[in-house]
Amino acid sequence: xxxxxxxxxxxxxxxxxxxxxxxxxxxxxxxxxxxxxxxxxxxxxxxxxxxxxxxxxxxxxxxxxxxxxxxxxxxxxxxxxxxxxxxxxxxxxxxxxxxxxxxxxxxxxxxxxxxxxxxxxxxxxxxxxxxxxxxxxxxxxxxxxxxxxxxxxxxxxxxxxxxxxxxxxxxxxxxxxxxxxxxxxxxxxxxxxxxxxxxxxxxxxxxx
Amino acid sequence: xxxxxxxxxxxxxxxxxxxxxxxxxxxxxxxxxxxxxxxxxxxxxxxxxxxxxxxxxxxxxxxxxxxxxxxxxxxxxxxxxxxxxxxxxxxxxxxxxxxxxxxxxxxxxxxxxxxxxxxxxxxxxxxxxxxxxxxxxxxxxxxxxxxxxxxxxxxxxxxxxxxxxxxxxxxxxxxxxxxxxxxxxxxxxxxxxxxxxxxxxxxxxxxxxxxxxxxxxxxxxxxxxxxxxxxxxxxxxxxxxxxxxxxxxxxxxxxxxxxxxxxxxxxxxxxxxxxxxxxxxxxxxxxxxxxxxxxxxxxxxxxxxxxxxxxxxxxxxxxxxxxxxxxxxxxxxxxxxxxxxxxxxxxxxxxxxxxxxxxxxxxxxxxxxxxxxxxxxxxxxxxxxxxxxxxxxxxxxxxxxxxxxxxxxxxxxxxxxxxxxxxxxxxxxxxxxxxxxxxxxxxxxxxxxxxxxxxxxxxxxxxxxxxxxxxxxxxxxxx
Numbered sequence: 039x040x041x042x043x044x045x046x047x048x049x050x051x052x053x054x055x056x057x058x059x060x061x062x063x064x065x066x067x068x069x070x071x072x073x074x075x076x077x078x079x080x081x082x083x084x085x086x087x088x089x090x091x092x093x094x095x096x097x098x099x100x101x102x103x104x105x106x107x108x109x110x111x112x113x114x115x116x117x118x119x120x121x122x123x124x125x126x127x128x129x130x131x132x133x134x135x136x137x138x139x140x141x142x143x144x145x146x147x148x149x150x151x152x153x154x155x156x157x158x159x160x161x162x163x164x165x166x167x168x169x170x171x172x173x174x175x176x177x178x179x180x181x182x183x184x185x186x187x188x189x190x191x192x193x194x195x196x197x198x199x200x201x202x203x204x205x206x207x208x209x210x211x212x213x214x215x216x217x218x219x220x221x222x223x224x225x226x227x228x229x230x231x232x233x234x235x236x237x238x239x240x241x242x243x244x245x246x
Numbered sequence: 247x248x249x250x251x252x253x254x255x256x257x258x259x260x261x262x263x264x265x266x267x268x269x270x271x272x273x274x275x276x277x278x279x280x281x282x283x284x285x286x287x288x289x290x291x292x293x294x295x296x297x298x299x300x301x302x303x304x305x306x307x308x309x310x311x312x313x314x315x316x317x318x319x320x321x322x323x324x325x326x327x328x329x330x331x332x333x334x335x336x337x338x339x340x341x342x343x344x345x346x347x348x349x350x351x352x353x354x355x356x357x358x359x360x361x362x363x364x365x366x367x368x369x370x371x372x373x374x375x376x377x378x379x380x381x382x383x384x385x386x387x388x389x390x391x392x393x394x395x396x397x398x399x400x401x402x403x404x405x406x407x408x409x410x411x412x413x414x415x416x417x418x419x420x421x422x423x424x425x426x427x428x429x430x431x432x433x434x435x436x437x438x439x440x441x442x443x444x445x446x447x448x449x450x451x452x453x454x455x456x457x458x459x460x461x462x463x464x465x466x467x468x469x470x471x472x473x474x475x476x477x478x479x480x481x482x483x484x485x486x487x488x489x490x491x492x493x494x495x496x497x498x499x500x501x502x503x504x505x506x507x508x509x510x511x512x513x514x515x516x517x518x519x520x521x522x523x524x525x526x527x528x529x530x531x532x533x534x535x536x537x538x539x540x541x542x543x544x545x546x547x548x549x550x551x552x553x554x555x556x557x558x559x560x561x562x563x564x565x566x567x568x569x570x571x572x573x574x575x576x577x578x579x580x581x582x583x584x585x586x587x588x589x590x591x592x593x594x595x596x597x598x599x600x601x602x603x604x605x606x607x608x609x610x611x612x613x614x615x616x617x618x619x620x621x622x623x624x625x626x627x628x629x630x631x632x633x634x635x636x637x638x639x640x641x642x643x644x645x646x647x648x649x650x651x652x653x654x655x656x657x658x659x660x661x662x663x664x665x666x667x668x669x670x671x672x673x674x675x676x677x678x679x680x681x682x683x684x685x686x687x688x689x690x691x692x693x694x695x696x697x698x699x700x701x702x703x704x705x706x707x708x709x710x711x712x713x714x715x716x717x718x719x720x721x722x723x724x725x
Contacts, residue, residue: 069266073269073270073273076270076273077273080273080274080277081277083277083281084277084280084281087280087281087285091394092393094292095393095394095397098292098295098296098397098398099397102397102722102724105720105722106720106721106722123721124719124721126435126721126722126723127723127725140417143411143417144415144416144417145415145416145435145723147355147366148355148356148366148437148719149356150356150358150364150439152708154486154487156707157358157439157708157718159437159439159718159719161721186391186396187391188393188396188397189393204526204528241717241720242718242719242720243718
């Protein structure tokens with residue numbers, strides 16, 4: 039019996055196979071590299087957005103407390119902000135609460151006193167101390183000793199605040215930066231490029 | 247035998263392509279979902295948080311405008327507001343293209359020694375939160391710490407504030423109040439305090455020139471006794487009261503001369519610090535002085551005198567009080583007036599002069615005299631005799647002309663010294679000579695060319711009826 043020869047069943051030549059394998063490897067390599075890069079890029083964007091949201095949160099916290107503050111001071115390195123705000127809500131242990139525990143959690147009625155700088159509105163006899171500071175990767179807000187982490191990121195979030203005093207008021211100018219994952223133009227430039235700025239004025243007459 | 251020829255190679259390629267697209271799509275979709283959630287936060291929740299404060303402050307401004315009307319336009323103050331239990335309430339109103347809502351309430355919480363009320367303004371502003379009805383994925387900062395929702399409290403289904411603290415935040419009236427759509431509400435409390443007429447040694451809205459090169463402005467407090475100079479002695483117990491000889495000018499045209507122990511403020515001026523000014527200098531302090539109107543609280547005038555053309559002595563039939571003084575209406579004041587107390591009691595007298603003042607006045611000890619005038623003043627410094635030496639006991643008030651283009655004039659010429667105050671926001675004030683002055687002046691423009699020694703009494707900043715209101719306190723209920 040004689041086998042019928044069919045040209046349609048012919049295999050690839052060695053050369054064809056090598057060329058195909060080479061091309062396939064290149065295409066597969068490119069696809070994998072692209073995929074990894076794409077994933078990295080997506081991850082970087084996602085991370086950038088996440089940290090950016092935390093920047094805004096820091097700014098909003100600072101803004102809220104400065105506006106209702108009575109006096110603000112900043113440290114020499116501009117990374118610690120200390121402010122005094124009125125004691126608007128009666129807390130447990132306050133003199134009014136000792137006399138009448140039902141007052142805990144209620145707003146105080148303001149009082150007026152005459153001081154060397156003129157008439158002054160007070161909420162209670164004491165004030166609340168609020169401090170913003172950096173601890174490792176976390177940004178902390180400490181209110182009368184109670185610490186709250188308001189932002190935390192491995193992207194090295196750094197808020198800086200300057201405090202400018204005017205005749206009766208003052209304002210703070212803050213900038214929050216972080217170090218994004220992708221750095222190409224040098225770390226300083228990359229950090230500067232992430233800056234979010236805010237300026238907040240005291241609504242109250244500055245004390246001190 | 248024939249070998250079956252299979253042509254399925256193309257399907258493998260298609261499958262590979264589809265899988266690749268699927269993987270990339272899944273990656274992209276997950277990233278997109280995360281990003282959209284965060285975008286939702288950034289664009290909607292953050293915006294709602296900020297806009298709700300804008301709304302609350304707008305409500306505060308609306309209420310503040312009504313408080314100002316209690317002096318500037320009493321007839322229409324709180325018109326359209328409801329009043330119950332001592333509280334004026336403005337129902338919620340919606341405004342702006344983002345449908346912000348605000349409402350406010352106003353009540354009096356304090357009366358000062360002049361009888362002027364201090365108002366507490368409570369305002370809340372609400373902004374809708376658009377987008378997905380969820381908190382953000384950035385919310386959890388740690389095992390027990392929240393992130394965004396600890397700062398920005400969003401009412402998704404119920405008003406959390408009313409549910410937890412009650413509508414007034416005092417724990418009463420707690421209720422589950424559904425909200426029609428997610429929203430953020432912020433609440434602020436403001437205090438509007440009366441502005442007293444004499445807050446500075448000199449205050450003018452127009453041009454300022456003065457004083458002489460050898461002049462001096464300092465301050466003291468009559469609560470500590472008579473004036474003596476101590477502005478250069480930090481160890482003096484009254485040093486802290488000696489450097490409030492402030493000058494406030496709502497104009498860029500200001501020539502400050504002489505030694506000034508106090509602060510200087512202008513509106514766009516170019517005053518620079520020098521050894522002649524000991525306090526702060528702020529060239530960006532605009533302010534307004536509303537026209538002064540005759541108070542509506544006067545009772546019926548005494549029957550006599552009705553004019554002062556010769557030598558006239560007023561001895562009132564009663565002592566009166568700071569809030570209800572004995573009132574006289576004078577059509578002319580060209581003579582010599584002496585005002586005596588009622589017995590030994592502190593006596594309070596008000597005059598309304600409907601014409602110019604060109605005469606002299608002598609205010610005895612134990613008398614506080616306020617002179618309201620419609621016309622102009624032309625006097626010599628020696629013709630204002632204030633026997634107590636306390637400037638608060640001789641107060642002049644210039645009633646602003648109904649024609650806003652009309653200007654009053656006050657001309658004080660030598661010789662002599664005086665202790666008095668002038669509140670005349672529509673008057674051009676001219677001070678000639680070198681008088682020794684204890685008091686304060688509020689005017690439209692000021693010109694003084696003499697080497698005057700001017701002593702502002704810090705106690706004056708609590709004297710006189712309110713002429714306007716300002717916001718002096720701001721707190722936010724952050725719960």
